[in-house]
Amino acid sequence: MGPQARRSRQGYSARSILVGALVCLASIFAGANAADSAKKYPLDIPRQGLTASLHELAVQTGVYYGYSPETPEEEEKQVGPVIGRYTIEGALNELLRGTGLTFSWINSKNIAIVRAPPPPKVEPPKPPRAAPRPVARKPTPERSAGDNVLEEVVIEASKYRHLPAPTAAGYVLDGPAIARTGAPTMMALLTLLPQQPFLRPDGFRSNGAQYAELRGLGPDTTLVLINGHRAFASAASFSVNAFDLNQIPLSAVERVEVQLDSISVRHGADAIGGIVNIVLRDNIEHPSIEARYGAAAGGGQQRQAAISAGYRGEDARAAVVLDYRDVSPLFGAERDLWRDQDYRRFGSSDMRSTFTSPGNVMALPGTVLPGLNVPFAAIPEHTDGPITEIDEFLPLQLNRESLARYFPIVSADRRASVVANAQANLAPDLVAAADLMLIDRRIAFSSVPPLVGALVPGTNPYNGFQVPVLVTELWDGVGRTQSNVDSLLTRGTGSLRGKLKSWDWELSLLRSEEDAELRIANAVDATQLALALANPDPEQTLNLLGPGPVASPEVLAAVLPSQDFDLAVDATQVMGFISGKLFAVRAGDVSTVLGAEWRTEVGKFDTVLGPLDREVAGTFAELHIPLLGERRQLPAARELTLTVAGRFDRYTDFGEIFSPQHGLVWRPFRDLTVRGTYGRSFRPPSLYDLYLPHLSTSVLISDPRRNGEPYTAAIVTGGNPDLQATRGKSYTAGIEFTPEAIKPLALSATYWHVTMDNRVTALNSTTALLHESDLADHVLRGEPTAADVAAGLPGRVLQIDGTRMNFGRLTTSGIDVGAKYSFETTAGRFASDLKGTWIEQYEAFDLPGMPATDRVNVANAFGTIAKWRAIASLDWQRNGLGATTYVRYIPSYDDTLNGVRNGRTIPSQTFLDLQFSLDLGQLLDDTSKLLRGLTFTAGAINALNQEPHFAEVGGIQGYDTSQGDLKGRFWYLRLGKTF
16 A cells, blocks of 8 residues: 555545544534433443442432442442433432442432431330431542552453453552553553563654563563453554554543453453553543643653543433644753763773764775775775875774764654544443544654665775775764654444343444554665665765765665555454353352454555454353352351353464463452462464565674684574464462451452463574574575585585574563552541562573573563562642652662673662642632632652663663663643633
């Protein structure tokens, strides 16, 4: 697909989704006058815990409640569903049926949930007993501002809300909590979880992408969902097979749910590392606007604005969020570490590059430069004529340059978004819902000027040596190499859900299209460069051995052509399920979920790859079995519940696979819960890994079996259609303690263990040669010559097979701990939260015949796994004032050079994030329209401006990019107004 066709297709998709967004907007305003909230409300409350149901009722009606449960069992008692049009009284009667509770109106907007009075005794007669005094607390439709930012809960990362999740503990971050973190992006949120071990800088990847990498298992092992539906690989991240979290605007996010194991039969069995479910806002009571500005020292400015509005009527509701974000670049020249890459000041080596302007000239291996009799020399800054004379070169000197100063720490990033939701009650037991998303994004990655490492033939008119020489040079006068990605994501889902007798059902359709155009400018074309250097005409060749302009604009245009690549990912998904009670046993109801899924994925990587497609058909079943209940009154056995689940998938290009998953919940006492899970998962090889065409290139090798002899050999790279799936196995055992005597206190600990087999890897030439005895089928040698036989040497390497292959085993385990406590004083409400992850094991077995590599607390270029990570927060709220503090700690660990410990230790670091908030309307108790709903926020991420410590693991970057960020302190201001 050419750029014009792509833009036409983007325009069609954009128009389609914009029409949908405008329909949502029209429903917001056109129906505003038709609402009649006096008697009935459109409700969609699934079967769930009593407290959660009452919270949903408050959110959907604006009528608040006061309720103080006496026991956790009462709070979590399953009630509902209530779907359709109900009065407040009718809805409460449905929800409180069989609970022993009733309700009492306090005023037109507040209700007290109270215990029903016991029936009067017949004998002896007594005066009528007065109804208990209502127990009420200040109602609120959303979590209190003082609640913990990260709440450990049992979640279900999907829209299947009718059945408890399969006993998997996780975290939920809701809208107010997201605002208190000060995080500008989804990835910034995940850094507040100790289970996300990597912190990648904003400019780490040229496509501007950030990925969820829970447990450090890789970007393609964490399943990302949006509103409970799969998020497919982003077009610019197709080769990584992962979804770019930076595509989602935080202003449109209601909450983020994180599930930390592979219990995911409802969504697919490929969530080896866990699930991140992004739930979009669909209930906006009042229109609002917000503006945000932030920056780091020297650049990286971020400007963001958002408008949101919503509508709620008797039978429908809708919401829409418009968001715009623009980020300016921050370059390495603004930081000392990259401005000067002579790392000898840290006791290391000089890592400045020999690609400079002017450059350097080197003789071919085993020879010297004629007239100088040295192997290398620096090209002078000035010469007397157009041709550099031999005596003008600087023998045994090298020009050096700090190339990192050109690279972006933060890339230029512009994103415009429209997110819309709508829902309508079509009948008392039938609800239709839809959500639409349009993300238009442009990433501009500006790096170094063109780098040239070329063989200049002796016939080149500017080569005074008159023999072939090697020149390394940086063309500083022609601008920087640019990598720009323009993408347009259009995504929409529609669903119908309802109730058929005692069974719930849902059908959904998802369509996602993303087209991207990658444009590379000012990059050297090696073939055109070689042709130009071989041209004897001084006007048609290049002067690489002089300090002045290397060539005419016409010659440079041929050597530096622009390249355009079209990328596309299209996907369609259809899902359906039914759920409900099968039968009752003494311990409770045995319930089930039965469902099926069909999806198709199409990927295209310009003419190199595609279009390629894959179809997946799957069925899943889940059985929820209460084994023991409180009725049995057995000691240490208040509750024992088993969940058994399984999923069968069939891939058109891969095969069939079955994945079982099990969970167990044991509550021996009221305050104590023990959980356990076991599951098998898999990750099929990506279309990119399977079908990437083979490419043969020549590389310079040093042959260890021929005494380090340097010569060129061919290496073949590409996909492998015979790849097998990466398989995972995980189990967890956790305990939660929530003492009734200290109700705001919650303690938890979870042991987890994950194993991955058949990981997809690709060999490089150095690894293949160092381990040739174990990888003999990947190294092809020619027949030894007579001289080789006499010297006892094998023949030269002809070809190295670097195509994708299945090999490798990864085992990791550890313990997650958490503690949270909130309290109120005359000074305000305080909420504290402490979370940590201790890594017991992270062993990678990557090569046959080689021992496993222990990566715990050892720096690694693929991402360092610290022995443990801790994140603590303290939140304070009082009368419209608020302050939140985050402390993130990374312990010290061993540095490495080329994968080997170098005796250095990278010191520990503590990062402090601060935010202060002000609700002017609440603070001044002002009811005027001007100040009501007006909020101001100021904060700083990495407030102490902690810079990364020098580390050799990063090579020329000089620090560990998985644990630090050269951006430093990032401060921000936010102004919001709710009408």
